[in-house]
Amino acid sequence: FLQPKPENAVTVAVSSRVLFRTEREQKVFEQDGVEEYLRFQIAHENEPFTPGPAFPFVKALEAVNCRLRELYPQSEELFDIVLVTYNHAHVGIRLINTINHHNLFIERFCMTGGSSPIGYLKAWQTNLYLSADADKVREALSEGIAAATMFTSEKVTEVSESQLRVAFDGDAVLFSDESERIFKAHGLDKFFEHERDNEDTLLDHGPLKGFLEALGKLQKKFYAKGQRLDCPIRTYLVTARSAASSGIRALKTLRAWGLEIDEALFLAGAPKGPMLEKIRPHIYFDDQMFHVEGAAEMGTVAAHVPYGIAQKHNAKQNISVRK
Ligand SMILES: [Mg+2]
Secondary structure (H helix, E strand, O other), X not given: OOOOOOOOOEEEEEEHHHHEEOHHHHHHHHHHHHHHHHHHHHHOOOOOOEEOOOHHHHHHHHHHHHHHHHHOOOOOOOEEEEEEEOOOHHHHHHXXXXXXXXXXXXXXXXXXXXXXXXXXXXXXXXXXXXXXXXXXXXXXXXXXXXXXXXXXXXXXXXXOOOOEEEEEOHHHHHEOOHHHHHHHHHOHHHHHHHHHHOOOOOOOEOOOHHHHHHHHHHHHHHHOOOOOOOXXXXXXXXXXXXXXXXXXXXXXXXXXXXXXXXXXEEOOOOOOHHHHHHHOOOEEEEOOHHHHHHHHHOOOOEEEOOOOHHHHOOHHHOOOOOO
């Protein structure tokens, strides 16, 4: 079927290590070296990998594409998924077998043979890059590409197969880390004061704003066909800010950007895990490992955005506070 051009598509690049579970192979690579690893992969070529943390998300993207194709058979405004792997082409056969086994529609492969994929990500005008490799994710972020690190976890809550749900943190994810810096440097009182004084000043954009925008572009295609209530994409803001005080600046900023978020949850410092457990997103983005770990413990697939001031603080030192 139709492969959209990069400028029309919403391109999501996923690494093989987050789309599938490859821990066993990773272990062979680390313990026995690359030659043994390649031998192992070829010997297991007909054995498909099992689904990894990004798998339900990619499945949901494909479900949205089905709905878009029904409504707009000629349109190239679709999700386009690119599989990125540092692997040698020999491993490609096992990956293709796996993709066919799971009925995934992934035609675009990027096998870099160990070198950095960033140049390819740019060429594909990537809207989101998901990888298990935090260094590659940082590199992508520094090049202005929305990116996050994903982790494999044993406990995963079941998610919707017909509605894609994407949840975002606010500060240092959709927004810049400007306010987070005030909080980290001067504490909560100064943070409140700063947000009050700057209520009508827009927050600067953060690394994931562009992806929310891309989701919004596709959502509008459903709205245009009268499917607002039945839209297969739903977005959530899940922030530690509190509605009455610091929340207003976040909402004003989103509105000024022309971005609609379907649900905004102001937790005023309450833990995010239980709320995310109710939302059941396919993916949740946060810049603080503390929140990523809290969400993952309750079965939510959470991805880490290694951006902003929070990266200077150890995850264990972070304390959840009302803000
Ligand atoms: Mg944050």
